[in-house]
Amino acid sequence: MRPSFQSDQLLLEERDQVRSAVAAVQAECESDDPISANYNTLVSELGTELCERSGIYVLPDGFKLSVIIPVFNEVKTLESVVERVRGTRLPLEIVLVDDGSTDGTRDLLESMQADEDLQVMYHERNKGKGAALKTGFECASGNVIIIQDADLEYDPDEYRYLLQPIVEDRADVVYGSRFKISEEADSPIWHKAVNGLITWLCNRVTRLQFTDVETCYKVFRRPLIQEIATGLKENRFGIEIEMTAKLSRRAKKNGTRFYERPITYRRRSYAEGKKIGWMDGVSALRCIFWYGLFG
Numbered sequence: 235m236r237p238s239f240q241s242d243q244l245l246l247e248e249r250d251q252v253r254s255a256v257a258a259v260q261a262e263c264e265s266d267d268p269i270s271a272n273y274n275t276l277v278s279e280l281g282t283e284l285c286e287r288s289g290i291y292v293l294p295d296g297f298k299l300s301v302i303i304p305v306f307n308e309v310k311t312l313e314s315v316v317e318r319v320r321g322t323r324l325p326l327e328i329v330l331v332d333d334g335s336t337d338g339t340r341d342l343l344e345s346m347q348a349d350e351d352l353q354v355m356y357h358e359r360n361k362g363k364g365a366a367l368k369t370g371f372e373c374a375s376g377n378v379i380i381i382q383d384a385d386l387e388y389d390p391d392e393y394r395y396l397l398q399p400i401v402e403d404r405a406d407v408v409y410g411s412r413f414k415i416s417e418e419a420d421s422p423i424w425h426k427a428v429n430g431l432i433t434w435l436c437n438r439v440t441r442l443q444f445t446d447v448e449t450c451y452k453v454f455r456r457p458l459i460q461e462i463a464t465g466l467k468e469n470r471f472g473i474e475i476e477m478t479a480k481l482s483r484r485a486k487k488n489g490t491r492f493y494e495r496p497i498t499y500r501r502r503s504y505a506e507g508k509k510i511g512w513m514d515g516v517s518a519l520r521c522i523f524w525y526g527l528f529g
Contacts, residue, residue: 243496244288252288255279266325267293269394289395291402299326299393300376300456304366307337308384313346318390319382320351329353329370334360364466364473371463379459383450392497396453399493406458406490407481409444410451410497425501432518436475439526440482444494448474448518451497454481458490472521479525 259272270292277285301319305312319328332343334357347354355369378400380393399405413426433447468476484490
């Protein structure tokens with residue numbers, strides 16, 4: 235794993251400066267990608283160095299991002315998530331995979347599926363996040379794929395920042411770490427400890443150097459993830475470890491390049507609908523042993 239960009243962390247005042255400048259060009263520009271369209275203006279205002287550090291760059295012509303959103307009983311947050319993703323103003327397609335929802339989510343999706351930027355897929359019964367992701371991977375057509383949960387814990391405004399190492403040909407896979415800036419991680423101590431143990435064990439068997447292997451925000455070149463998708467076996471949260479282990483194994487043969495960048499995170503409670511449980515932690519340990527050692 236190559237070292238992260240030297241400049242992964244922005245000062246608070248730098249973040250505010252960047253957000254203000256980007257918001258201004260987005261408000262004034264009708265382009266699908268206002269940052270690329272106003273790149274020179276942003277460089278003039280912020281400087282080349284800050285633009286490079288904050289994910290401000292020109293996307294290649296014809297670029298498209300596929301956003302895979304597995305959905306299970308998320309009727310309260312689904313519309314907000316879709317609007318947040320659209321609000322990134324990136325050229326993208328949104329692939330929504332309903333995993334057997336029973337709370338009205340399916341009816342909501344049926345009312346949305348005519349939208350041109352949406353692909354909506356349905357599982358007749360709940361199979362798990364892993365199964366939904368596999369369905370989404372098969373349907374995606376963008377140059378790059380990112381995974382987005384439907385619960386608003388993660389901020390789509392960070393897509394461009396996560397895409398940067400791939401667009402600039404510095405990486406093939408990028409993970410967004412909730413814990414790379416530890417003082418900003420919105421998680422209780424026990425949650426950090428469990429994730430830390432799982433990540434440490436996974437790193438031991440994969441020879442990678444991640445700080446958050448269980449993160450939702452995983453970004454891949456599409457041909458790369460589709461190459462391994464047909465062989466993925468885990469239907470629940472164990473797919474996070476399985477994907478990492480199999481991509482690591484591929485890296486030993488084909489030189490797959492990994493990066494990790496810090497992200498923000500607003501953890502929701504179980505009362506708000508969080509679904510991962512302690513059994514998924516046990517399953518992660520099983521996956522580390524099996525996929526890390528035996529593939």
